[in-house]
Amino acid sequence: MVATPNASPAIPLSLHPDRAFPAEKHTRAAAREIYRHIKDLPIISMHGHVPVEWFVDDTPFTDPASLLVTPDHYLMRMIVSQGKYHLGDLGVKSNDPDRPTEINPREIWRRFCESWPAFRGTPTRYWLEHELVDIFGVTERPSLASADRIYDHIQNVMNKKWFRPRELLDRFNIEVIGTTDPAWDSLTNHKKLAEQGWGDRVLPTFRPDVVMTLDNPTFAKDVLAMGEAAGVPITDYHSYLAAMRAQRIRFRDAGSRATDHGATFADTTPLPVETAEALFDRAMVGDSFTPEEVDAFTAHMLFQNAAMACEDGLVMQIHPGVLRSHHKNTLDTFGKDIGFDIPIAIEYTNALRPMLEAFGNNPNFRCIVFTIDEDVFTRELAPLAGVYPSMRVGAPWWFIDSPEGMRRFREAVTETAGFYNTSGFVDDTRAFCSIPARHDLARRIDAGYLGRLVAEHRLEMDEAIETGIDLTYRIPLESYAPRS
Amino acid sequence: MVATPNASPAIPLSLHPDRAFPAEKHTRAAAREIYRHIKDLPIISMHGHVPVEWFVDDTPFTDPASLLVTPDHYLMRMIVSQGKYHLGDLGVKSNDPDRPTEINPREIWRRFCESWPAFRGTPTRYWLEHELVDIFGVTERPSLASADRIYDHIQNVMNKKWFRPRELLDRFNIEVIGTTDPAWDSLTNHKKLAEQGWGDRVLPTFRPDVVMTLDNPTFAKDVLAMGEAAGVPITDYHSYLAAMRAQRIRFRDAGSRATDHGATFADTTPLPVETAEALFDRAMVGDSFTPEEVDAFTAHMLFQNAAMACEDGLVMQIHPGVLRSHHKNTLDTFGKDIGFDIPIAIEYTNALRPMLEAFGNNPNFRCIVFTIDEDVFTRELAPLAGVYPSMRVGAPWWFIDSPEGMRRFREAVTETAGFYNTSGFVDDTRAFCSIPARHDLARRIDAGYLGRLVAEHRLEMDEAIETGIDLTYRIPLESYAPRS
């Protein structure tokens, strides 16, 4: 599949106006009509992983590879899977002195373009096409032959004065964007943004995983840092809870609307206070733990965070079900979050029960529960969200944030939970330039599903349009609205 | 979404003749042709939860809320999930003296109509539209603005002389309907019906869950009542089995064709007789049990019931996989069966093995196995039913008794089990007026699936029509035919 560089003629690249709509005539007509009402609505991006620094410093980006390739673990993993290149060849820094990391961004870009056929049928391909055409005006298909031309073209756009994070927020039509910030964060960056008048547009999110995971190697350090940031010195389990409570309120006061929890499992069973105290004390002196102890403490702290949420009104996002860093050697060499995280089966009905029994009907509580395990859509998440007023089913996440995944999500969840017990789209991405593409795709899939309901005479057009607008704009805002 | 009452003009409500058919032209044409042959076939409703009293007394219904809203846990749960109303606001009786239960049916009806948008995309919405238009002749869309007009319109129809349970059986074209009756039932009502000539049309179903569940708080009382009803005084485990055997035969002689089993799990492992005896004896004196003991005894009794089924020929329905009353506070306040039952993952291959090894090839045995957990469709249920002559896969149940759920069921089960190892449609509902709507929807989905097979040249039209007729009429009758 490797073409001779410079030899082949350019193959055109463009975006079809009907892309990702169902092909069937009446369904497509209905989808178009619904999409027409929602395509230009502002983007509500309540949860993602774009670094807050980008907005504080508003620094220009350097090159196509570091903007589009290296930070995107979806890209990394697919290229690595093809066997020709390893992570270092794609610019990921390695701890291995014998394994040089490629530092030439043009060379990295070439490797990505050469791998273009491997992305056929994937959402990554879909998003990238959208970005290349819509943001950068690229007009030819990526390949080894076209790589340099496209690289230069993108670089040229990136060199323009307006190509900066804040300006892009406007150009991308992003009304509000949430970042993700560790529990010990001083919030200095978010305060600076607030002073500059950007406090309503870039919001922090409280992510306390590191201070809830007993086998985190820097647990004690992170806990103490949280206490320092919160102004509550941590000397024991009780001051730890007090500091967390205070830090959550600092986040809320800095504009945060949500917390984010990436536990391995969804368990929310509280422990007896003495047990929790003892585990905490051992962790602060660097003791080691069984996996069961680690999971039990995390479950306990999820319950505690739910209790705190009823006080401070922060929306609780739960993202369980991923075995992180599946390949230890890759973790040791290249670090975390570079594509070797693999989902596992996950249970919610029993796991969430302690939390929902305690707070599920509390009007101050809101939890949004995400999954990569589609098996629970009809079986567990839709039935739970379809009765508990506090709970919403999160948008399909990670590997299933994709055309087929989103379609299956609507087909599976809607019949039991309706549209109004779902979260609205959440992009959850580190790839800043993919945000418009991701939201656009989600709108197209929702328009397609609503269009099918219209074409099958299961919903009237006026209702479908209203629902489309709600899913795109009103529901995500309301899902993440402060509760008290 | 709340409109000003009385202000908005009426939005029309009607039923499209092609509703719930696939939109694609050739598929829809084939579906129409198949549906034309099955739409007027009599309804075979072999298993449901309509109270037998309604037919014995043939009493008129009182008002729209108590007919259509309060008894339907699908409606309850969706309205509750929206956070504005709790169960008491919808007429569910509460044990909480501080929490008044709404008793004005018109007010309950308004709350339901106000919540109409929350039902978009759900089967409840689909069924209700069908009922409102087809049974009551309603011509405008429910909303807070139209609530009173619709209420009056329905009440007017309900006041007509013919709007009574027995007459509705005719108007609904229901040839036969099964009720569900506890193991200790005296069958007085069914006997009365038989004396009145209705014995072939309204059939009892033997449901022994309460006398097979050791932690049922009224276990001993229920067991003794079964003995009394059966005329077999129960003094120990052996007379308990004898009474159950006798009571099953009383049910069969009263027209029953099936038993119904709602265990948490599907396990059918028999216990050593001494173990079963000891557990039974402890339960009769009010001892408490571990969850494992409870499940083990239920599994044992499922096996015993299968053995009895080989003698008396009653068809065994197994409905596992639901964690009942997920929210304890709601259970304590409002009781059971009001929307807080949540499915769990469930295993069948190993669980059913003891029963199928013992009786699976026995020509006198028939079991119909239901699931809410779609994961087992291709993996476990279709392979089992596709080889054991005794077993059929039950129609998609509860949360997946829905357009998408039924479509996925046919797509998943047919390829391994065919059409002729499935049960035919089972409505399993408490909502009497929804029965025609539910059967009509099932016929439409089957017609759509068969139509797709025709349009994709995987089945000839004459075969599709015959299969449609079989699924609608012949197969449910034959699935529940007495076996000996």
Next chain:
Amino acid sequence: MVATPNASPAIPLSLHPDRAFPAEKHTRAAAREIYRHIKDLPIISMHGHVPVEWFVDDTPFTDPASLLVTPDHYLMRMIVSQGKYHLGDLGVKSNDPDRPTEINPREIWRRFCESWPAFRGTPTRYWLEHELVDIFGVTERPSLASADRIYDHIQNVMNKKWFRPRELLDRFNIEVIGTTDPAWDSLTNHKKLAEQGWGDRVLPTFRPDVVMTLDNPTFAKDVLAMGEAAGVPITDYHSYLAAMRAQRIRFRDAGSRATDHGATFADTTPLPVETAEALFDRAMVGDSFTPEEVDAFTAHMLFQNAAMACEDGLVMQIHPGVLRSHHKNTLDTFGKDIGFDIPIAIEYTNALRPMLEAFGNNPNFRCIVFTIDEDVFTRELAPLAGVYPSMRVGAPWWFIDSPEGMRRFREAVTETAGFYNTSGFVDDTRAFCSIPARHDLARRIDAGYLGRLVAEHRLEMDEAIETGIDLTYRIPLESYAPRS
């Protein structure tokens, strides 16, 4: 459904050129165009269960029943499930002296034809139609009425001189076919084939299940036979490993490209060498084992085989997740592999981790992982294959080797793993005459899925055609290419 023999007129049977394509106009047009490019490509059948003897001896087949009915467990199980006939009535040899086995092939054929309606909507029906029309030129639909005519027609074709295994390889356009051969095989047949110039066309596959399963009743015998075949006398665990290594190389030298592993679970955790030694020693003296010991030793040996694969380059096929011989009485009476094997839920993320951590990034290693449990498509297999260079997701297997199953496979796996981390089609069948039908159906489903991507503007037509050709021809060859 039973027609009067000889009375009914013949109902025509034919193959529609668009069969199994999506009905939607633009999708079907795209599918046709893609299919046009792939339909005549040679069949690559890298893994199946056709007996090697057929090719060595090139013996003619005897009759329609023993060619098409009795060896096909898909047919057996469906007919048995209908309750009228048991396995003996269909020609399966029984150990039960009181239960005569039908030996008249015409009578068996009649029973199969009578059961034709039970196959509606199944892949078996689809394959058989293809075989009847395309291989035998049958022109009427099977039924009890037409059974004898069709029987005579097929027998007539079978009597032709060219109707022999080797000639059929040409007529079926099979470029290469893999057989499955036990670990102790002498490879005499494959050597004969090689001497006759057929060595590149009919390849052995090394299947060591029997010598890795401690509770195999003939474990010691099979192990010793493997040593003898390999020329490495086995006296202990270490010579057992050495013999296996040597035998794998003998297979490779005889043309084998792969090994095949049918363990119950996917676990690949290695044991301490002393533990493995002790278990092996006990097995060689006929000791009995707990299920946990059996599974642990198998997991250990999967790991060992992966290590050997890195040396000899044989591709490792893993097929877990089936509970064999679910009904013991049927096993005792009729033996194995006659339709009573039932899938179970299966976990891969943790199970494959030891193997993938050790060898997953090794360029000499290739594993192809199959499943019948669709739940793992998006959750586990696609994420794993979408990052590990060594791993590919196997084609949907057994019960899900079907139109809907293959469609769901592409919809679920492609978005995370792409097309190029899948194995290409693997027929895995014992039914020789079904091979062209199975490959043709797979090509149609792939063309339909690719056609949908084109119709939804998610892929360009030139890319879809190239991908179709790759999936059909290049990818299966490359997936099974020797790695060192």
